[in-house]
Amino acid sequence: LCLAQLSDKYGRKPILFASLVIQVLFGVLAGVAPEYFTYTFARLMVGATxxxxxxxxxxxxxxxxGPDKRLYxxxxxxxxxxxxxxxTAVFAYFVHDWRWxxxxxxxxxxxxxxxxWIIPESARWLLSKGxxxxxxxxxxxxxxxxKVEISDEALSELLDEGENSEEKAKQKLEDQELDEGxxxxxxxxxxxxxxxxxxxxIFLDWLVTSGVYYGLSWNTNNLGGNVLLNFVISGAVEIPAYIFLLLTLNRWGRRSILCGCLVMAGxxxxxxxxxxxxxxTLMIACAMLGKLxxxxxxxxxxxFSAEQFPTVVRxxxxxxASMVARISGMMAxxxxxxxxxxxxxxxLICGSLSLAAGLLSLLLPETHNKPMLETIADGERFGKKTKGDVYLETGQELRAAEAQPLKGSGETNGSTIANGH
Known part of the structure; x- marks a missing residue:
């Protein structure tokens, strides 16, 4: 959580590579640790990074x-x-000593x-910092x-267009004196x-998804047969799952897929x-279908989570959310x-939790083909019910309508938009 906060403050790139260095150093230390305390501390640092x-x-x-490529x-x-x-199973097949x-x-x-020397700093983060x-x-x-030619002026003009809504949102924050905090x-x-x-x-979805995912991953011993083979199959079924997402997420939307997959798993x-x-065989097939x-x-x-949270705290x-997921991961x-x-x-427990979380996911707003949220104000307005019980599912201004204030005062019946799903 601290590293995520630092990446929002100091940039994605420096924290990414600092974390990678720490992970490698303490990963090796865990392998050569002479006693339990050193090993535990090293594993703690590996997990934290x-x-x-x-x-x-x-x-x-x-x-x-952009929005149309976020899925890929x-x-x-x-x-x-x-x-x-x-x-991991391939390494375990050839390397039997746990230290090595x-x-x-x-x-x-x-x-x-x-x-x-290859990965650049996030342009969105740079823009959010001016x-x-x-x-x-x-x-x-x-x-x-x-091999594309584009002038600095054209890029600057393009970025200026994208900043209009952000500047308006920031102005509203200033009007409400939120910028003094x-x-x-x-x-x-x-x-x-x-x-x-x-x-x-979202935290509930992460908690359940992580718990069920790792519960099934570590449950391969109870399925019988070759443990390493079951582990590989458990990982192999994930590839068709991601291919399924590539074919459907941009067609059916994030919310319906999340709900459907959790219900199917349950x-x-x-x-x-x-x-x-x-x-x-049938039992393993059902378990693997649940894993898929x-x-x-x-x-x-x-x-879905990355699109729900605004850039300033994404x-x-x-x-x-990952920290919450680790709670159920530790319990698996x-x-x-x-x-x-x-x-x-x-x-039975994993199935029941999946079914409940899937149905509750329907309470979240759809994010498919919506612009990335930039400010806290955007995040609060996105998916918020108006007096007409219609969801506002956009991070930008809707025509000339007055946006709802964060504190819930002075609300207006601005333009409405139907659910984008």
Missing amino acids: TSGVFLVAYVVAMEMV AGIFVMMFFSVGFML LQIALTLPGLIFMFYY RKDCAIANMQKAARFN PPPSVWDLFCYPNLRRKTLL LSLLATVIIPERMH AITASYGTVYI NVALGA PFLNFLATIWKPLPL
């Missing part, structure tokens, strides 16, 4: 592209996560140090790499009713409860111990 590596890289990928940027990042998941396995899994991180010249310079580098932080997500409601729903896992133990569905929901919740908000191994009481019990 995960949000500084994966989440920041994910946010950079999302902020580099997010899903391809998640696909590489699945490839790494499967490679820890080191072998850590050292590939050194390769990504060379990305420092560093327009740096953003233009980075985009010119990208244009030259893609501290800079935006994760706590702002809980200061306003609509933003708080959406944040809690029903598949609940089905394992009524399958007789002798039907071993929960993976699709994992890929969706990343994109990274720290995703970091907070203990959840599997319930199989000693009744073998289907872990899958």
